[in-house]
Amino acid sequence: MQSSNMKLSEEKVFKDPVHRYAHVRDKIIWDLIGTKEFQRLRRIKQLGTTYLTFHGAEHSRFNHSLGVYEIVRRVVDDVFKGRPEWNEDERLLSLCAALLHDLGHGPFSHSFEKVYHLDHEHFTREIILGNTEVNQVLLQVSPDFPEKVAAVIGKTYHDKLVVSLISSQIDADRMDYLQRDAYFxxxxYGHFDMERILRVMRPREDQVVFKSTGMHAVEDYIMSRYQMYWQVYFHPVTRSAEVILTKILQRAKALYEENYNFKYEPRHFVSLFNEEVTLEDYLKLDESVVLYYFQMWQDEEDSILRDLCSRFMNRKLLKYVGFSPDKKEILSEQLSELFRAAEIDPEYYLAFDSSSDLPYDFYRPGDEEERRPIHLLMPNGELHELSRESTIVDAISGKLRSDHKLYYPEEILLDFSKHEKVKREILAILKGK
Incomplete structure (x- = not known):
C-alpha cells in the first residue's frame, strides 16, 4: 500500500478554540506534525509584537497552521468530495500544503526579513526540499511529492483550484487567521459565518466560487478582514513595538560591523549579520532565542542597544503622532537635525512608519499585483464578480487606505536637563502635526 493511502489506525484530534477540533486521519499528516521543523512553529508567535498591545495574542504559527489544515480538510473531505470538478488525487497534496504553508517563518518574521534581507517563502521551500525531517516524510508519498507541495505553496502548481484553497482573496489561510487572531x-471584528461560506463553496476548474445565495456571508468576511487590519494588524502601539524591534536588530548589526566587543556575543546572529544564513542556522532561530539576547543586551555597554532592548523587554514604547506623507521629507530633515543637536540619535529614535491595505480588488488586465477576483455562482450558472453584485464590497473595492505615524521617545524629550531649547523646539514641531 502506498503511503499516500495510509490511514492511522485511530483518528487523532487536536482540541482547538476556533474550530473545536482539528482531525487527523492520514499518517503523513500526523508524521509531518511530529517533525522538528513543524514543532519549531510553536516557538514563533502568529502576531509578532501584537502581544504588547493585546495581551492575549500569544498564539503561535503552529496553532494557525493546524487551523488552516483543518479548514482545507473540511473542504476536500466534505464540500468537494464527489464533485466532478474536484480531482480526489489532489486531496493529500492540498492537506500537506495547507499544513506547511507557513513553515519558513522566522522569529518576528517581517521585521527580521526586512533588516536581514530574508524571505520566509524561500525558507519554506528550502525546508520542504532540503535535508529535513519534513522532506523525508513527504518522500514517503512519491519522489516528486515535495516539489508538488512546494509548488502549491509557491503558487506555481498547475492545478489552480488547489492553489486557491490556501492562496486567494478568500482562502483557508485568511479564514483561519481572521478568526484565530480575533479570538486571541x-x-x-474578525468573526464571520465560516460555516455558511463552506456550505456555499463550489469547485471550478481553476478556482473556488461561491453560490450567490451566500453572498452576504462573503461580504461579512470581507468587512471582517477590513476591520481586523485597521483595529489589530496596523494598531499604532504594535507598530511602535515593531519599530523598536527593528532598531534593535539594526543596532546589533551595526555594532558587529564596527567590531564592537559584545558582553553577550550574538552567536546566533553572526550568519544574519554576514548575510550567509544556512538552513541549519535559520532553523535554530526562534523567538525564545531572540528574546534571550534582548534580555541579556540590557546590560551592554552600548547605551543605544541597552536602552532599546530595555524598552522592548519592559514595554516602554515610543510615542507617535500622525503625519502627512507629502511633508515627510522636510519633517525628517528638520527633526533629524534637531535630534542630533539634542544628542539623540535620529537613526534609532526617530521613525516614519506607513501602513496600507487593499481590502478587496478585482482582476484588472495589465495591472501589477493582479488578484483573482471572488466569483459568485448565479442561479443560471453564470459567474459574476463579487463587487458587481454587492454594493458593500463595491464601496471598498480597489480603494487603498493608508495610515502614517511618526515615532519618537517622548520621555527623553520631556527631560529638559540638557538642550532645553532644542527639545522644546522638537516638541513644538511634533505637537503641530
Missing part, C-alpha cells in the same frame, strides 16, 4: 486578541 479579544476583539469582535
Amino acid at each position: 486578541t479579544g476583539v469582535s
Whole structure:
C-alpha cells in the first residue's frame, strides 16, 4: 500500500478554540506534525509584537497552521468530495500544503526579513526540499511529492483550484487567521459565518466560487478582514513595538560591523549579520532565542542597544503622532537635525512608519499585483464578480487606505536637563502635526 493511502489506525484530534477540533486521519499528516521543523512553529508567535498591545495574542504559527489544515480538510473531505470538478488525487497534496504553508517563518518574521534581507517563502521551500525531517516524510508519498507541495505553496502548481484553497482573496489561510487572531486578541471584528461560506463553496476548474445565495456571508468576511487590519494588524502601539524591534536588530548589526566587543556575543546572529544564513542556522532561530539576547543586551555597554532592548523587554514604547506623507521629507530633515543637536540619535529614535491595505480588488488586465477576483455562482450558472453584485464590497473595492505615524521617545524629550531649547523646539514641531 502506498503511503499516500495510509490511514492511522485511530483518528487523532487536536482540541482547538476556533474550530473545536482539528482531525487527523492520514499518517503523513500526523508524521509531518511530529517533525522538528513543524514543532519549531510553536516557538514563533502568529502576531509578532501584537502581544504588547493585546495581551492575549500569544498564539503561535503552529496553532494557525493546524487551523488552516483543518479548514482545507473540511473542504476536500466534505464540500468537494464527489464533485466532478474536484480531482480526489489532489486531496493529500492540498492537506500537506495547507499544513506547511507557513513553515519558513522566522522569529518576528517581517521585521527580521526586512533588516536581514530574508524571505520566509524561500525558507519554506528550502525546508520542504532540503535535508529535513519534513522532506523525508513527504518522500514517503512519491519522489516528486515535495516539489508538488512546494509548488502549491509557491503558487506555481498547475492545478489552480488547489492553489486557491490556501492562496486567494478568500482562502483557508485568511479564514483561519481572521478568526484565530480575533479570538486571541479579544476583539469582535474578525468573526464571520465560516460555516455558511463552506456550505456555499463550489469547485471550478481553476478556482473556488461561491453560490450567490451566500453572498452576504462573503461580504461579512470581507468587512471582517477590513476591520481586523485597521483595529489589530496596523494598531499604532504594535507598530511602535515593531519599530523598536527593528532598531534593535539594526543596532546589533551595526555594532558587529564596527567590531564592537559584545558582553553577550550574538552567536546566533553572526550568519544574519554576514548575510550567509544556512538552513541549519535559520532553523535554530526562534523567538525564545531572540528574546534571550534582548534580555541579556540590557546590560551592554552600548547605551543605544541597552536602552532599546530595555524598552522592548519592559514595554516602554515610543510615542507617535500622525503625519502627512507629502511633508515627510522636510519633517525628517528638520527633526533629524534637531535630534542630533539634542544628542539623540535620529537613526534609532526617530521613525516614519506607513501602513496600507487593499481590502478587496478585482482582476484588472495589465495591472501589477493582479488578484483573482471572488466569483459568485448565479442561479443560471453564470459567474459574476463579487463587487458587481454587492454594493458593500463595491464601496471598498480597489480603494487603498493608508495610515502614517511618526515615532519618537517622548520621555527623553520631556527631560529638559540638557538642550532645553532644542527639545522644546522638537516638541513644538511634533505637537503641530
